[in-house]
Each structure stands twice: as C-alpha cells, then as structure tokens.
Amino acid sequence: MEELCHWIDGKEVKGTSGRYADVYNPATGEIQARLPLATPAELDAAIASAERAQVIWAATNPQRRARVMMKFGQLINDNMDMLAEVVSREHGKTLPDARGDVQRGLEVIEVCMGTPAMLKGEYTDSAGPGIDLYSMRQPLGVVAGITPFNFPAMIPLWKMGPALAAGNAMILKPSERTPSTAIELAKLAKAAGVPDGVLQVVNGDKEVVDAILDNPVIQAVGFVGSTPIAQYIYGRAATNGKRAQCFGGAKNHMLIMPDADLDKAADALIGAGYGAAGERCMAISVAVPVGQKTADALIERLVPRIEKLKVGPYTAGDDVDFGPVITRAAHDRINSLIASGVEQGANLVVDGRNLKIQGYENGFFCGPSLFDNVTRDMDIYKEEIFGPVLSTVRADTYEDALNLVIDNNYGNGTSIFTADGDTARDFASRVNVGMVGINFPIPVPLSYYTFGGWKKSAFGDLNQYGPDAFRFYTKTKTVTARWFSGIKEGASLNFKAMD
Numbered sequence: 349m350e351e352l353c354h355w356i357d358g359k360e361v362k363g364t365s366g367r368y369a370d371v372y373n374p375a376t377g378e379i380q381a382r383l384p385l386a387t388p389a390e391l392d393a394a395i396a397s398a399e400r401a402q403v404i405w406a407a408t409n410p411q412r413r414a415r416v417m418m419k420f421g422q423l424i425n426d427n428m429d430m431l432a433e434v435v436s437r438e439h440g441k442t443l444p445d446a447r448g449d450v451q452r453g454l455e456v457i458e459v460c461m462g463t464p465a466m467l468k469g470e471y472t473d474s475a476g477p478g479i480d481l482y483s484m485r486q487p488l489g490v491v492a493g494i495t496p497f498n499f500p501a502m503i504p505l506w507k508m509g510p511a512l513a514a515g516n517a518m519i520l521k522p523s524e525r526t527p528s529t530a531i532e533l534a535k536l537a538k539a540a541g542v543p544d545g546v547l548q549v550v551n552g553d554k555e556v557v558d559a560i561l562d563n564p565v566i567q568a569v570g571f572v573g574s575t576p577i578a579q580y581i582y583g584r585a586a587t588n589g590k591r592a593q594c595f596g597g598a599k600n601h602m603l604i605m606p607d608a609d610l611d612k613a614a615d616a617l618i619g620a621g622y623g624a625a626g627e628r629c630m631a632i633s634v635a636v637p638v639g640q641k642t643a644d645a646l647i648e649r650l651v652p653r654i655e656k657l658k659v660g661p662y663t664a665g666d667d668v669d670f671g672p673v674i675t676r677a678a679h680d681r682i683n684s685l686i687a688s689g690v691e692q693g694a695n696l697v698v699d700g701r702n703l704k705i706q707g708y709e710n711g712f713f714c715g716p717s718l719f720d721n722v723t724r725d726m727d728i729y730k731e732e733i734f735g736p737v738l739s740t741v742r743a744d745t746y747e748d749a750l751n752l753v754i755d756n757n758y759g760n761g762t763s764i765f766t767a768d769g770d771t772a773r774d775f776a777s778r779v780n781v782g783m784v785g786i787n788f789p790i791p792v793p794l795s796y797y798t799f800g801g802w803k804k805s806a807f808g809d810l811n812q813y814g815p816d817a818f819r820f821y822t823k824t825k826t827v828t829a830r831w832f833s834g835i836k837e838g839a840s841l842n843f844k845a846m847d
C-alpha cells in the first residue's frame with residue numbers, strides 16, 4: 349500500500365499522526381494509497397517555516413517572482429501528461445478531461461507571469477502643496493488554500509499562482525480524496541525556483557482545517573468546496589479576523605428558447621451535464637426549455653445522444669466519455685436522489701442506475717440519467733446532485749424560466765441558448781448569477797477575467813484568479829508624503845483638506 353506524504357520545506361515528509369485517509373481508485377473501488385492526516389502540531393511547524401520563508405520571498409522583486417512563474421508554467425506544460433495521469437488515477441476523469449483540468453490551472457499561472465503589472469500601485473503627484481500620494485500593494489504573509497476533490501490541478505493552481513506571485517507563502521490543504529496532484533505541482537514549483545517553505549502542502553481533514561482557521565499567523569483563506577463547508581469556513585475565518593473567500597456548490601440552469609438551434613443546445617447539454625460525470629461546479633444540471641414544443645423536441649434529441657454515451661475507466665482509452673464518481677458514498681447518494689425524483693413524481697426518461705462495467709463491477713460508476721417534468725419542490729431540483737443526472741424543468745414563458753434561475757439559492761453559472769440577441773442581452777443583464785453563457789454551456793471565464801458565483805455559491809468578497817486574486821492576496825497601503833523644505837507655518841490642528 350503506497351503511503352503518501354506532506355510537502356514541507358521543499359521535500360516530501362511522512363505524517364506522524366498515525367491517522368490516515370484511504371485514497372480510492374474510483375474505477376475499481378480499491379484503496380490505492382493511504383494519506384497521512386496532519387495534526388495541529390505538524391501544521392504549526394509548517395506554518396512557522398512558511399512564515400520565515402515568506403519574508404525573503406516577499407523581498408524578491410516582482411519581476412523575479414514572475415520569472416519563477418514563467419518557469420513553473422513551462423514545467424507544467426512539459427509535464428502535462430504526467431499531471432493528467434495523476435489527476436485521472438485518483439479522480440477517475442478521462443485523460444483529455446484531466447488535461448483540461450491542468451490546462452485551466454496553467455492559464456492562471458500564465459497570467460501570474462504579468463505579476464509586476466498586477467501589483468502596480470497608484471500615484472498622485474502634488475495632491476496638495478508639496479504632497480504626493482501613493483499606494484502600494486503588499487503581500488499578506490502566510491495564507492491558506494483549501495481545495496475540493498473535483499479539480500485536483502486547476503483549483504490548487506488558482507490558489508497558489510496569484511498568492512505566491514504576490515509574495516505570500518501558502519499552506520495548501522488539498523482534498524483528501526485526490527491529494528497527489530498537489531504534491532506533484534509542489535515539486536514542479538520547487539524546480540521552477542519557488543524557495544523551500546513558500547509552498548507547503550499539508551494533508552488532512554477537518555482537524556487540520558480547523559487548526560488553519562484558528563492559527564493567528566494565517567492571514568487569508570481561499571476555499572473551494574461544497575456550500576455548507578464554504579459557509580462554515582467563511583464564518584470561522586472571519587470571526588478570527590482573516591480574509592476569506594469561500595466558493596461553494598451550484599445548481600446551474602440552461603434556458604433553451606423556442607428559437608434556439610436545438611441540436612446545438614442538445615450537444616451542449618450532453619457535454620455540460622454529463623462531462624466529468626457531472627462533478628463540476630459549472631456543470632449544467634437543469635435544462636429549462638421554454639414552451640412544450642421546445643421541451644418535447646429537446647428531449648427527443650437528448651435521449652439518443654445519452655444512449656450513445658460511453659462510461660468507463662480512464663484507462664479504457666479516448667472513446668470513454670466519462671468515468672466513475674468519486675466515492676461509493678457519492679454513488680449511493682446519487683442513486684437515492686434519483687429514487688426520490690421518481691417517488692416525487694418526476695419522469696425518469698433515462699435511468700443510469702445499475703450500470704455495471706465488466707471487470708470494474710466494484711467501481712463507483714453511475715450511468716447517465718435524464719429527468720423530465722421536474723418541479724421546484726423536488727429534492728432532485730433543490731439539491732446539488734453532483735453526478736451525471738440532468739433534470740428538465742419545463743417553463744411556459746421566458747419570464748417563468750428567468751424567475752426559476754433568479755429564485756434558486758445557488759448562483760454560480762447559467763446559460764441561455766437562443767437566436768435572439770435581445771433576449772440574450774436581457775437575460776445577461778437581469779439574471780442574478782455570477783457567470784453567464786450565451787449559446788455557450790460552461791461559461792468559465794478565461795484566466796484574465798475572474799471566476800466567482802453569487803448567492804449561496806460564494807461567501808466573501810472578490811473572485812478567484814485575474815485581477816481580483818491579486819487584490820485578495822495583497823493589502824493596500826496608502827502613503828501621503830510631504831518633504832519639509834521652506835515650510836514656514838507652525839502646527840495645524842485642523843483636519844486638513846488638500847488645498
């Protein structure tokens with residue numbers, strides 16, 4: 349049984365707690381490694397050396413840190429296949445999808461190559477007589493990243509890239525279900541020139557997360573995961589005076605208007621609903637056709653496409669469309685939610701339960717499922733299923749469809765398929781969701797924009813990556829400077845205007 353490690357001070361370090369988490373191969377259901385779960389004492393030691401390393405790293409000029417990012421990006425690119433394999437081995441997603449996971453993280457590192465421009469302050473010459481005013485952006489110190497299982501490369505890179513480039517040190521706590529990619533990334537970061545101690549990967553569960561949230565040295569917490577945990581982490585971090593941005597779950601709707609190209613909409617729903625077994629926070633899990641004719645025509649197009657989908661282990665080659673879900677518990681929860689949908693009166697058009705794959709009978713595979721006639725009160729509508737299950741909620745009018753999205757608790761992503769620019773504009777303007785696609789199913793913004801949901805999909809301020817990330821990982825200091833020469837007056841006791 350392989351025993352995984354932490355990454356502390358530039359090397360792999362065995363755990364000392366005696367507590368372990370099992371890391372599964374989701375395709376076979378077997379335990380493939382055990383992961384040490386750190387104690388608060390192990391965490392404290394990692395933070396203490398990160399604190400020392402950060403001071404030197406912060407004093408390295410931004411252009412040099414940007415060059416480290418350049419090298420890091422190059423190494424990620426050079427090792428793309430290795431990283432994708434590590435992602436797939438623990439997550440179960442297909443290799444092309446795993447390469448996408450690495451690629452969307454790499455693109456954030458590419459933006460970090462422009463760190464000096466991102467960190468520029470502002471300057472006002474002669475803001476008052478002989479007075480100059482300027483601001484600078486300074487790193488926070490030691491910050492933490494706590495990441496989910498579903499993007500083992502992308503999300504750790506979204507966290508570590510801007511945090512390190514801005515001059516911070518980071519304690520990264522990856523998901524205990526898909527931990528190995530973070531260690532491989534840390535090795536590449538070291539090879540690129542990130543000094544020892546600046547990036548520490550500390551594995552663990554709630555015990556170490558709570559210790560991170562309570563540690564006074566940690567200045568900020570960037571979290572991504574499910575909504576209840578995001579809300580908990582936000583509350584505890586904020587109570588302890590830390591900056592926190594905590595991104596949560598989703599229930600993403602796609603509106604399909606009567607004038608949409610229905611073949612394109614159906615293709616988009618297949619990719620966005622079933623890709624990565626639906627385990628994406630930007631997956632489309634609710635299709636909202638407008639009008640009964642649109643709904644019937646859409647279902648007619650979806651069914652044959654779903655029936656063609658091939659589910660299997662990533663090792664079976666490129667014709668596999670998606671792999672298993674992450675755990676036995678996730679598999680069973682998805683199946684019981686499907687059962688609840690049937691009990692509560694939805695029409696299960698395609699039933700993905702009971703899929704068995706020869707040679708992988710114990711794997712956590714769920715076949716694709718499609719529901720029609722789902723209503724707002726059903727559990728399959730209210731809960732994030734996070735599996736290959738697409739629900740169809742029929743709407744009579746555009747306003748009904750829009751209000752469905754507006755009323756939903758989550759607000760991560762949404763999309764509209766239409767041929768009418770006016771409807772698309774209206775939707776983008778009125779919908780209360782953070783990321784909107786127009787004839788585009790998974791509107792994950794490129795890395796020079798920012799990523800973040802609204803409502804229960806995000807707690808805290810500022811988005812992930814792009815300019816927002818540099819704001820989140822730096823503090824603004826504003827300096828009002830006057831050089832005394834020839835000042836004749838005495839002290840002024842008034843609150844001075846710049847006149």
Ligand code: NAD
Pocket residue numbers: 494495496497498499521522523524552553554557558572573574575577578595596597598628629732734760801805
């Ligand atoms: P999760 O909330 O179970 O775990 C996320 C992290 O929190 C992990 O590192 C885990 O160890 C830690 N954690 C879990 N329970 C904890 C507890 N009780 N106390 C303290 N820490 C705890 O999420 P997951 O299952 O790994 O990931 C899937 C979820 O993440 C989905 O809800 C998905 O929508 C969401 N997600 C959101 C985004 C986004 O940007 N909004 C991106 C990806 C995934």
